[in-house]
Amino acid sequence: MFVEKPWSQWTETEGKKVQYDCIAGNIITFALSSDEFYRVSQCSSTKEMWDILEVTHEGTIDVKRAKKHVLIQEYKLFKMLKGETIAYVHKIFTHIVNHLIGLGKIFDKKELNTKILKYLDRSWQPKVIAISHSKDLTTLTTTSLFGKLREHEQEMNRVNEEETGENKSKGLPSN
Structure with a gap:
């Protein structure tokens, strides 16, 4: 999740959302094999990572x-x-x-x-x-x-x- 404004203008809620997204993204990437990591390494959010992995492993x-x-x-x-x-x-x-x-x-x-x-x-x-x-x-x-x-x-x-x-x-x- 990216907020389109300078860090100094973020609300506490926006900061926590970004922090939680980073934590979740780290958990996902650490759990992946190198092949799986490369599949999601260019994603800009944890949700995008999750969606790619879900379709890859569970299908549409x-x-x-x-x-x-x-x-x-x-x-x-x-x-x-x-x-x-x-x-x-x-x-x-x-x-x-x-x-x-x-x-x-x-x-x-x-x-x-x-x-x-x-x-x-x-x-x-x-x-x-x-x-x-x-x-x-x-x-x-x-x-x-x-x-x-x-x-x-x-x-x-x-x-x-x-x-x-x-x-x-x-x-x-x-x-």
Whole structure:
């Protein structure tokens, strides 16, 4: 921000605005790589720097809209595939949801929890029913839900390992 009058004629408010703009500009430039710095080094205000960085990294409104549509489609098509781990499903689901939230989409806990439970692999059906009947999906966080699912997955892996070990010791083929 430049004030078109001599320094001696600036009001206290104008002086503070320029000071804050300089501080903000310094914070931004110190946080940038050299390539990013050169992109904004000729800017005359922090706002101009911010606008250039925003368009560079987030895109224009049209790009954001297109990203949002793609992510909404990914959210709609989301489902666990056979052989995927809960940790992987958690990672993918969180990635989609966090990006949608960043683009302005609002979710409630029940919607997210229902989406997760509804689209787990069929082998999860007994656990899905148990969670659906025993937990209030409006208050359960997705992190807690994925924690419970990961706990169940670990228990199922342990049981499968025990069964496989017993079958090997009896000379039976493993499942």
